[in-house]
Amino acid sequence: MKCIVAGGGIGGMALGLSLHDAGLRDVEIYESAPAVKELGVGINILPHAVRELTELGLAEALGAAGIPTAELAYYSRHGQRIWAEPRGLAAGYRWPQFSIHRGQLLGILHRAVLARLGAGRVHTGHQLVHFGQEQGRVWAECAGYSRVEGDVLVGCDGIHSCVRRTFHPKEGPPKWNGITMWRAVTAGKPFLTGRTMIMAGHFGRRMVVYPISKAHEEKGLALINWVAELKNAPDQAMPVQNWEHTARVDEVVEPFASYVFDFLDVPAMIRGAGTIYQYPMVDRDPLPTWSFGRVTLLGDAAHPMFPVGSNGASQAIIDARVLARELALQPSIEAAIDAYDAARRPATAAIVLANRQAGPERCMDIVEERAPDGFSDLTAVVSQEELLEISSAYKRTAGFDPAILNARPSLSVR
Numbered sequence: 001m002k003c004i005v006a007g008g009g010i011g012g013m014a015l016g017l018s019l020h021d022a023g024l025r026d027v028e029i030y031e032s033a034p035a036v037k038e039l040g041v042g043i044n045i046l047p048h049a050v051r052e053l054t055e056l057g058l059a060e061a062l063g064a065a066g067i068p069t070a071e072l073a074y075y076s077r078h079g080q081r082i083w084a085e086p087r088g089l090a091a092g093y094r095w096p097q098f099s100i101h102r103g104q105l106l107g108i109l110h111r112a113v114l115a116r117l118g119a120g121r122v123h124t125g126h127q128l129v130h131f132g133q134e135q136g137r138v139w140a141e142c143a144g145y146s147r148v149e150g151d152v153l154v155g156c157d158g159i160h161s162c163v164r165r166t167f168h169p170k171e172g173p174p175k176w177n178g179i180t181m182w183r184a185v186t187a188g189k190p191f192l193t194g195r196t197m198i199m200a201g202h203f204g205r206r207m208v209v210y211p212i213s214k215a216h217e218e219k220g221l222a223l224i225n226w227v228a229e230l231k232n233a234p235d236q237a238m239p240v241q242n243w244e245h246t247a248r249v250d251e252v253v254e255p256f257a258s259y260v261f262d263f264l265d266v267p268a269m270i271r272g273a274g275t276i277y278q279y280p281m282v283d284r285d286p287l288p289t290w291s292f293g294r295v296t297l298l299g300d301a302a303h304p305m306f307p308v309g310s311n312g313a314s315q316a317i318i319d320a321r322v323l324a325r326e327l328a329l330q331p332s333i334e335a336a337i338d339a340y341d342a343a344r345r346p347a348t349a350a351i352v353l354a355n356r357q358a359g360p361e362r363c364m365d366i367v368e369e370r371a372p373d374g375f376s377d378l379t380a381v382v383s384q385e386e387l388l389e390i391s392s393a394y395k396r397t398a399g400f401d402p403a404i405l406n407a408r409p410s411l412s413v414r
């Protein structure tokens with residue numbers, strides 16, 4: 001079976017490794033960028049995805065690069081703690097949660113692909129422009145290159161996927177919820193436990209902050225990843241959707257000038273950043289199917305979602321493992337794609353919809369609505385039972401309830 005993978009990001013590289021692990025070694029990855037570069041800012045890999053990367057033999061590399069997140073804490077815009085919970089091993093999972101630089105994660109995956117599949121299997125500078133199916137085969141054309149043929153094509157080509165657009169030409173652009181995001185990293189001192197991820201404010205004026213570098217931690221420092229999110233005025237146009245678009249420091253500091261907490265000075269952290277990237281917060285509506293004969297979708301091409309609950313990259317990794325397993329075990333490619341669709345599409349659709357309602361971060365909105373001026377007694381605003389249910393419900397929806405995850409069988413064919 002020859003597998004053509006369109007896209008060499010986290011999802012595409014994870015799929016290449018998963019296919020190899022499942023015994024499917026004839027894999028070609030076509031990436032539109034001229035080189036696989038370790039770019040971007042921080043992301044989180046949740047325990048259900050870390051389990052899959054561990055079974056792919058990457059746990060040691062992840063531990064050497066990222067921070068094993070030990071705590072997640074939510075704060076109001078006044079710096080008052082609303083909810084905190086242990087994460088990873090401290091929460092009873094058999095696998096940690098990692099906060100890591102996106103580029104470093106991609107580098108770990110890419111190096112493993114080169115070592116296991118071979119350097120000749122990754123083709124950079126190959127932008128997919130056309131594809132089709134005929135007589136039990138698929139074919140693909142990349143700009144400036146001749147046609148290649150295979151048995152299955154997987155679109156791992158992101159939120160602007162050529163594969164998705166071909167099947168849904170009238171879908172239009174991604175859906176913007178009116179929020180602008182600014183993302184950057186700042187070198188500084190550790191805060192709270194040194195391995196805490198915090199969210200402060202509320203949906204529409206929110207800060208997400210966490211450390212991402214083991215190398216900095218070993219020096220007693222922290223490389224702090226942060227995301228600032230602001231709801232725009234109704235008449236304001238959507239920001240440019242370009243991963244390299246940058247912003248001025250002053251336009252980011254101003255909305256968060258009051259976010260000076262006793263454990264973290266947010267304006268100072270923003271001023272200490274180098275390049276600040278600006279994006280609109282966008283997603284797409286869930287699709288009615290990912291089954292297109294011998295063609296399917298994976299990751300952001302299949303289910304782009306708001307960056308809520310730290311799920312984007314994690315879900316792409318799980319997609320890759322499930323699809324590889326089905327391709328290895330089902331009697332036909334079409335049956336494998338149908339089984340993959342049945343397992344992953346409803347699950348990810350539920351996460352997309354939950355993220356539109358702020359997911360587990362809804363606790364901050366509740367406090368903002370009920371106690372906009374702050375509180376002296378949190379239990380008079382929201383009960384611990386309500387907070388626990390918000391957190392637990394999202395874990396169940398997103399597939400990382402600790403008891404269920406720890407008990408479920410491996411996705412590995414082996």
